[in-house]
Amino acid sequence: MFRQQGGIRLKAVFVGAGSMAEAIIAGALKSGALQADHTYVTNKANDARLRQLAEEFGVQAGYEAGAALQDADIIVLAMKPKDAEAGLESIRSFIHEKSVVISLLAGVSIDFMEETIGKPCAIIRSMPNTSAAVGKSATAIALNQFVTDKQHKSALHLFSAIGTAITVDEAQMDAVTAVSGSGPAYFYYIAEAIQQAGEELGLDHETAKELLIQTLLGAASMLSKNDGQAAALRKAITSPGGTTEAALRTFDEFRVKQAIAAGVKEAAVQSKRLGDAYIH
Ligand SMILES: NC(=O)C1=CN([C@@H]2O[C@H](COP(=O)(O)OP(=O)(O)OC[C@H]3O[C@@H](n4cnc5c(N)ncnc54)[C@H](O)[C@@H]3O)[C@@H](O)[C@H]2O)C=CC1
Numbered sequence: 001m002f003r004q005q006g007g008i009r010l011k012a013v014f015v016g017a018g019s020m021a022e023a024i025i026a027g028a029l030k031s032g033a034l035q036a037d038h039t040y041v042t043n044k045a046n047d048a049r050l051r052q053l054a055e056e057f058g059v060q061a062g063y064e065a066g067a068a069l070q071d072a073d074i075i076v077l078a079m080k081p082k083d084a085e086a087g088l089e090s091i092r093s094f095i096h097e098k099s100v101v102i103s104l105l106a107g108v109s110i111d112f113m114e115e116t117i118g119k120p121c122a123i124i125r126s127m128p129n130t131s132a133a134v135g136k137s138a139t140a141i142a143l144n145q146f147v148t149d150k151q152h153k154s155a156l157h158l159f160s161a162i163g164t165a166i167t168v169d170e171a172q173m174d175a176v177t178a179v180s181g182s183g184p185a186y187f188y189y190i191a192e193a194i195q196q197a198g199e200e201l202g203l204d205h206e207t208a209k210e211l212l213i214q215t216l217l218g219a220a221s222m223l224s225k226n227d228g229q230a231a232a233l234r235k236a237i238t239s240p241g242g243t244t245e246a247a248l249r250t251f252d253e254f255r256v257k258q259a260i261a262a263g264v265k266e267a268a269v270q271s272k273r274l275g276d277a278y279i280h
């Protein structure tokens, strides 16, 4: 287990203290994947934010991260991709053969990280999503050649604390980013349209909202229970000549399905474009 590797509790340092770092810290402490007294958080310049995390979670936080980094089994990179180079340079001298760098950074390749660190080092590139804040992220991870089985298991355990976690080849990360990284936003977009239509049809804001949220939760549970059989579930609701058929016919006229698929593919293209900026 993550907590006990050879009887030693793993030490983690989060470099970056934004919403993603907070979601992972919250989930990992709750599940026991990490312990507060073995978790250190640092950021670029917001001392109040560090104090807030220290108070809320009991973690160590500050700008004297050297000793914690030196000692760390896990270094989580949690800054924005534009700050990747500075972040990697700040940890480079503390990395040793037993540490693993876990990156949350969208689009930043393992190659880029290896070259910036400049020495053999275990690196795990991940793509969580914002549902991590409620323990429901769908996270994918990709490993470099130096990651040991133990480190791989530890990373899966860590990300399981904020939802589900799977391992993919790094080549699939653009597709993963398009599907599950950006994915929550697509459902919010559809939710906005339904909310608006409900209100235009005469429902008050609260009523439309409650019906919408429960409908989304129910549909997600049904999809999960029925092994992702979206088409079969849709057909089961669509009576001939009925209301659902009328709605779907209208969606088809607007080519909504094709539009969504094209958008998801464009997200993958953009992920690759952003990644290309992080090639030496
Ligand atoms: N928001 C999302 O949907 C997803 C975000 N991600 C990734 O998670 C990462 C973090 O995102 P957020 O938490 O939303 O960011 P954020 O902007 O809330 O937080 C970034 C943190 O990094 C710190 N920072 C910046 N440069 C630093 C440096 N050189 N050294 C130490 N700390 C530094 C900042 O002070 C701040 O605490 C991003 O790289 C993003 O690509 C990944 C999947 C989904």
Ligand SMILES: O=C(O)[C@@H]1CCC=N1
Pocket: 106, 177, 181, 182
């Ligand atoms: O939109 C973005 O670039 C990031 C990556 C995945 C979710 N948000």
